[in-house]
Amino acid sequence: MEAGSIKAVFTKSPLLTFGAIVVSIIILLALFAPLIAPYDPAAINVRDILFPPSWQHWCGTDTLGRDVFSRMLFGARVSLAVGFVAVGIALLVGIILGSIAGHYGGRVDAVIMRLTDMVLCFPTFFLILAVIAFLEPSIWNIMIVIGLTSWMGVTRLVRAEFLSLREREFVLAAYSLGLSSFQLIWRYLLPNAIGPILVSAVLGVAGAVLIESGLSFLGLGVQPPDPSWGNMLTEGKDNIQIAWWLSLYPGLAILITVLGYNLLGEGLRDIFDPKTAKR
Amino acid sequence: MTVLKAESLSKNFRRGGLWGGGAALKAVDNVSIDLKEGETLAIVGESGSGKSTTARMVMRLIAADEGSIHLLGKEISHVRGKRLRMLRKHIQMVFQDPFASLNPRMKIVETVGEGLRVHQPKLSKAERRVRVAQTLQQCGMDEEALDRYPHQFSGGQRQRIGIARALIVKPKILVLDEPVSALDVSVQAQILNLLKEIQTQQNLSYLFISHDLSVVQHIADRVLVMFAGRVVEQGTVTDVFESPKHPYTKMLLAARPIDYPHERTGKDEIAEVSEGIADTGCAFRLRCSNVQDDCADFDGLDQSDDPEHSYHCLHPITD
Numbered sequence: 001m002e003a004g005s006i007k008a009v010f011t012k013s014p015l016l017t018f019g020a021i022v023v024s025i026i027i028l029l030a031l032f033a034p035l036i037a038p039y040d041p042a043a044i045n046v047r048d049i050l051f052p053p054s055w056q057h058w059c060g061t062d063t064l065g066r067d068v069f070s071r072m073l074f075g076a077r078v079s080l081a082v083g084f085v086a087v088g089i090a091l092l093v094g095i096i097l098g099s100i101a102g103h104y105g106g107r108v109d110a111v112i113m114r115l116t117d118m119v120l121c122f123p124t125f126f127l128i129l130a131v132i133a134f135l136e137p138s139i140w141n142i143m144i145v146i147g148l149t150s151w152m153g154v155t156r157l158v159r160a161e162f163l164s165l166r167e168r169e170f171v172l173a174a175y176s177l178g179l180s181s182f183q184l185i186w187r188y189l190l191p192n193a194i195g196p197i198l199v200s201a202v203l204g205v206a207g208a209v210l211i212e213s214g215l216s217f218l219g220l221g222v223q224p225p226d227p228s229w230g231n232m233l234t235e236g237k238d239n240i241q242i243a244w245w246l247s248l249y250p251g252l253a254i255l256i257t258v259l260g261y262n263l264l265g266e267g268l269r270d271i272f273d274p275k276t277a278k279r
Numbered sequence: 280m281t282v283l284k285a286e287s288l289s290k291n292f293r294r295g296g297l298w299g300g301g302a303a304l305k306a307v308d309n310v311s312i313d314l315k316e317g318e319t320l321a322i323v324g325e326s327g328s329g330k331s332t333t334a335r336m337v338m339r340l341i342a343a344d345e346g347s348i349h350l351l352g353k354e355i356s357h358v359r360g361k362r363l364r365m366l367r368k369h370i371q372m373v374f375q376d377p378f379a380s381l382n383p384r385m386k387i388v389e390t391v392g393e394g395l396r397v398h399q400p401k402l403s404k405a406e407r408r409v410r411v412a413q414t415l416q417q418c419g420m421d422e423e424a425l426d427r428y429p430h431q432f433s434g435g436q437r438q439r440i441g442i443a444r445a446l447i448v449k450p451k452i453l454v455l456d457e458p459v460s461a462l463d464v465s466v467q468a469q470i471l472n473l474l475k476e477i478q479t480q481q482n483l484s485y486l487f488i489s490h491d492l493s494v495v496q497h498i499a500d501r502v503l504v505m506f507a508g509r510v511v512e513q514g515t516v517t518d519v520f521e522s523p524k525h526p527y528t529k530m531l532l533a534a535r536p537i538d539y540p541h542e543r544t545g546k547d548e549i550a551e552v553s554e555g556i557a558d559t560g561c562a563f564r565l566r567c568s569n570v571q572d573d574c575a576d577f578d579g580l581d582q583s584d585d586p587e588h589s590y591h592c593l594h595p596i597t598d
């Protein structure tokens with residue numbers, strides 16, 4: 001795409017613009033958290049316990065006197081890391097399985113798709129809960145488990161894209177030139193399916209962020225004292241009647257992040273799939 | 280010398296049926312092709328007559344249910360994997376839609392050079408580029424095209440690029456699937472002339488799929504008429520165009536636009552005929568003007584004595 005058309009896309013789609021801005025800001029905040037954070041997120045200060053928001057502490061302090069704003073910045077790193085790595089794993093598994101199913105078809109396709117259907121039958125969140133309950137709750141385990149339970153959508157998507165691309169004349173032409181399956185997939189099918197894959201990846205990040213928050217909230221995710229939006233909410237819930245800021249700000253952070261990714265994903269979908277653009 | 284020989288090709292497509300038990304559609308039924316070196320054989324017929332399916336079976340893009348395919352004297356209908364991929368350089372295809380037949384995400388130099396990557400992997404990138412430029416030039420495109428993307432070209436130019444992509448591996452046979460039907464009439468003539476020129480230079484054989492009889496008359500040596508998946512008539516262009524034997528061929532010829540419509544004689548008028556394809560006997564009998572009772576039991580065999588001009592009809596047109 002040329003520079004001019006990118007500009008046109010942003011002016012045409014305010015939601016996409018909004019989503020892109022929100023997501024960029026959150027990513028920048030997470031990346032530069034150590035520089036931006038006014039306090040050490042782990043520094044306990046017993047004299048400043050449960051301070052409401054003020055100029056010294058923008059989002060107040062928690063039960064150990066730690067600065068909530070600083071903790072949220074570091075929590076953003078956890079959320080985004082989980083989101084990206086989990087989606088990365090899901091994409092890897094989904095693209096490989098979907099490519100094989102969509103390209104080879106026939107019996108291979110049937111086996112892979114029935115496997116996908118089977119995994120889809122499990123309620124994802126409870127599956128993750130069950131797996132995490134057996135493993136040690138750590139950020140790496142969450143990433144892997146979320147990734148390994150969310151590849152089914154990508155698999156179906158890639159397969160469907162390949163099935164339609166397979167009938168296109170330029171793919172037939174490449175096939176009749178004698179390209180190997182790998183070359184065909186790598187040079188012809190995947191590059192032309194990248195739009196919908198990107199959309200589902202962006203939407204997938206939103207889902208992964210939510211799941212991570214949920215797990216951490218239940219104490220099965222990131223373990224205190226490391227901050228994550230989910231485990232900050234757990235603390236907030238215990239003090240919700242005396243310190244509303246402990247729940248409100250991490251909650252807002254989750255809301256805005258998920259909203260940002262969803263808007264960005266929907267905006268990208270409108271660009272890549274003109275059929276669903278105007279409803 | 281015969282370069283491509285297909286015998287008794289058949290292809291059924293299943294339709295409907297949730298559990299796979301649906302009725303089969305006979306897309307191609309017992310079609311044989313014999314293509315000689317340097318000649319152009321046209322396959323004509325209406326949409327759904329099975330001409331494209333036949334071409335795709337010969338190209339091994341879809342598998343034939345029955346029949347054999349001999350490419351340069353070698354049976355290829357059961358060759359698979361790498362051996363099949365290596366054989367593909369002998370037979371190449373040019374597609375109908377110039378806007379769908381080039382990868383939108385690849386530069387022209389890569390698209391056209393693709394065949395060299397497969398069949399001459401030892402060439403360096405620079406050598407490949409030179410070969411691509413030469414082949415494009417043969418097809419009437421200059422060097423500026425190399426680093427552009429398909430959307431920067433017109434339909435006719437894209438079709439030239441598609442021809443170059445097929446020619447670069449030096450095939451013996453080109454399968455042309457309606458190569459000009461998506462183009463403007465003026466551009467059609469340029470592409471047809473280019474194809475003729477290349478054929479003479481390289482002694483290529485063309486299998487030319489078309490529904491446009493004027494184009495066929497211009498480019499083909501022999502013509503094979505298909506209806507409902509079967510061959511109904513086959514012969515030299517002169518024979519078939521000047522004295523069609525099968526009523527369907529005659530109807531096709533009468534339907535084509537002519538240069539001087541006011542000179543059209545009464546008997547050429549297209550009669551209002553019922554639509555439809557018969558399931559048994561001669562498939563054309565529901566629309567045929569010569570139909571008689573025995574057509575319902577016709578077995579579809581060749582009824583001619585002349586091997587050069589065959590027709591599959593019990594009551595052919597007599598001059």
